[in-house]
Amino acid sequence: MFRYTPLTFVREIIMILVTAIFALPLYILLVGSMKTTAEFRSTSPLALPTDPQWSNFLEVITTTGRNSIVAGFMNSLILTVGSLVVIILLGSFCAYVIVRSTRRWARASFYLFLVAIILPTQLGIVPLYVGARAVGLTGSLIGLIIIYSGMFLPLCVFLYASFFRGHPRDYEEAAAIDGAGPFRTYWHSVLPLMAPVTGTVAILAGVAIWNDFFTPLIFLGGTNYPTLPVVMYQYVGNLVAEWNKIFAVVVIAFIPVMIFFIFTQRRLMQGFSGGVKS
Amino acid sequence: MQRRTRPRATTPEPRAGRPLIAFGRWWWAGPALLAVLLVQYAATLAGTFFAFTDYSGVGTFTLTGLDNFVAIFQDPSVLGVIGNTLLYAVAQMVGTTILGLAFALALHRGLKSRYVLRAIVFLPIALSPLAVSYVWKFVFEYDGLLNQALGALGLEQFQRTWLGDPETAIWTVVTVIIWQGVGISMVIFLAGLSRIPAELEEAASLDRANLWQRFRYVTLPALRPSVTVATMLSLIFGLRLFDPILALTGGGPVSSSKNLALLVYEQAFTQGNFGYGAALSLILTVIILIFAIIQQLITRERPGD
Numbered sequence: 001m002f003r004y005t006p007l008t009f010v011r012e013i014i015m016i017l018v019t020a021i022f023a024l025p026l027y028i029l030l031v032g033s034m035k036t037t038a039e040f041r042s043t044s045p046l047a048l049p050t051d052p053q054w055s056n057f058l059e060v061i062t063t064t065g066r067n068s069i070v071a072g073f074m075n076s077l078i079l080t081v082g083s084l085v086v087i088i089l090l091g092s093f094c095a096y097v098i099v100r101s102t103r104r105w106a107r108a109s110f111y112l113f114l115v116a117i118i119l120p121t122q123l124g125i126v127p128l129y130v131g132a133r134a135v136g137l138t139g140s141l142i143g144l145i146i147i148y149s150g151m152f153l154p155l156c157v158f159l160y161a162s163f164f165r166g167h168p169r170d171y172e173e174a175a176a177i178d179g180a181g182p183f184r185t186y187w188h189s190v191l192p193l194m195a196p197v198t199g200t201v202a203i204l205a206g207v208a209i210w211n212d213f214f215t216p217l218i219f220l221g222g223t224n225y226p227t228l229p230v231v232m233y234q235y236v237g238n239l240v241a242e243w244n245k246i247f248a249v250v251v252i253a254f255i256p257v258m259i260f261f262i263f264t265q266r267r268l269m270q271g272f273s274g275g276v277k278s
Numbered sequence: 279m280q281r282r283t284r285p286r287a288t289t290p291e292p293r294a295g296r297p298l299i300a301f302g303r304w305w306w307a308g309p310a311l312l313a314v315l316l317v318q319y320a321a322t323l324a325g326t327f328f329a330f331t332d333y334s335g336v337g338t339f340t341l342t343g344l345d346n347f348v349a350i351f352q353d354p355s356v357l358g359v360i361g362n363t364l365l366y367a368v369a370q371m372v373g374t375t376i377l378g379l380a381f382a383l384a385l386h387r388g389l390k391s392r393y394v395l396r397a398i399v400f401l402p403i404a405l406s407p408l409a410v411s412y413v414w415k416f417v418f419e420y421d422g423l424l425n426q427a428l429g430a431l432g433l434e435q436f437q438r439t440w441l442g443d444p445e446t447a448i449w450t451v452v453t454v455i456i457w458q459g460v461g462i463s464m465v466i467f468l469a470g471l472s473r474i475p476a477e478l479e480e481a482a483s484l485d486r487a488n489l490w491q492r493f494r495y496v497t498l499p500a501l502r503p504s505v506t507v508a509t510m511l512s513l514i515f516g517l518r519l520f521d522p523i524l525a526l527t528g529g530g531p532v533s534s535s536k537n538l539a540l541l542v543y544e545q546a547f548t549q550g551n552f553g554y555g556a557a558l559s560l561i562l563t564v565i566i567l568i569f570a571i572i573q574q575l576i577t578r579e580r581p582g583d
Contacts, residue, residue, distance in 0.1 A: 004388070012389045019395045022457070026401075028423065029413045045416070045423045094310035101304065109311055116318040120566045122518065122539060122559040124321030126546050127328055130335070131321065150317020153310050182303055211406040213521045214539075218547055229408045233525070236412055243416055250409045261404045265397050268404065272462050273469030 029254075033057070033247035040244045056248040060235075067238065069252055072231030079141055079216075079227060080209045083148040084202055087156050090149065091201065095160030096190055100169075110161060116154035129218055139223035147219065152205045163197040200271040203264055210257070228253055322563075328556035335552045346557035355533055356541070356558075362448060363517060363537040363562070366455070367569065370516030371509050373456035378463025378508060383497075385464070386471045396468070400461035407458060411525035414454045415441065418526070444534035447527045451535055454522050459515060463508040470504030471497070510573055517566050538562040
């Protein structure tokens, strides 16, 4: 019934055109980042650069001090990986115990996480800052890792618990009968089974933390640990309409995400649509 | 393995809470619970408390009752900001839902290039909102792409300073957030569409249902759960918007594109009015909760529909 008719061909052409217009800003970004300042001003934004200026990128990467893209990249990387390790370990631990426990508190604490997903973070951010400052957690990557864990654990526990709820106990019983302790049982037979959700959690939380601007701006503001978005904000603020350099900064910030996107786009899309089932 | 074996028939039922094999240890849940209690619950409660004080971020504070809220609701500029916040949320919800549904229906099946096109439409989601905003800022600059395109089409009378005009600044932000958010809605609708059995649509077309009738009576009812999720997500994103406003317009000109999240940031973190900022975020929180409840009531599955 769904044959490829001439009408389908017309539809295909239209959709390719629509998507091309949709992607136009990204094309302008790419060609713009390779032009000289003079060429950027004089040529159409759609024109290809006559002589690609790799020096734009070089200049942006080699900038040092508070606007160092490389330093920001490293801080973002430490922050994202560190938070993900904590979120995945604590979250899967917690969801596993909640699902397997027959006690009443387990059900109660699941609802605690469920409500926290809906709870808006805005209201908490001011006292969170005051509290973190009081115990010396502002201005440090460790402090922000703890805060991100608290922010993303509810979603993580919810996803792990929803996934694991229907799982039979056979593997764990087999492991326990073979003499494995609770931790070995978890590590060798539970965590590997949860791998698909671990992927979803890592992608959803990872992209959100990597791109987050607001939280690092507040908790790491003015310290030696600005993340990539914060560095980009400061850097672009200092460039007065030098669009080719602004674009070069943005392209460099895009590259890691683009590489990640190419490898995980199917998983990424599944992650975002996964909530529909519940 | 030292395990006493007993005949199956006489095995007593394990007492509640004490299964024969203990899976995990209860305290494994502790660190996660503690983190969420501190970062989410304690912080939210403390935030509610600060909303009724004149705390400046340092030193002592006094309870001021409803003073902060009286000040907020007597200030026309803050009321304008609340209005902007609602406009962003509604525009984001309506825009991404309609466009996302259109893209999903067009790219559901049939087209040979559908996987590539889907990936392109989805890509902006993975990119940093801040970086995306800088690209769009160029489009809306006075000598940017939009005005150049209008000039080339001979429509000079429509050229304007898009980011500097109080009437258009807010719509530049709306354009960017819809552009970035369409991908999520599309993917959620695609997931919903993939669960409609092809036989159902075939049966409908055998019954001579036209395209609109098939959409209205077969596709749309099946998409109801997807609509719930897509509108919910875009609504919450729209209410919490921060990066694109800061990067595109900075909230200006004269607060014309400012929303509550940006005002909270300015008051609490750059001007040190913590109590006032907390009161503003309490209002934002209440708005988010009200919207979430209304949205759930409207899109909830109704029996017999």
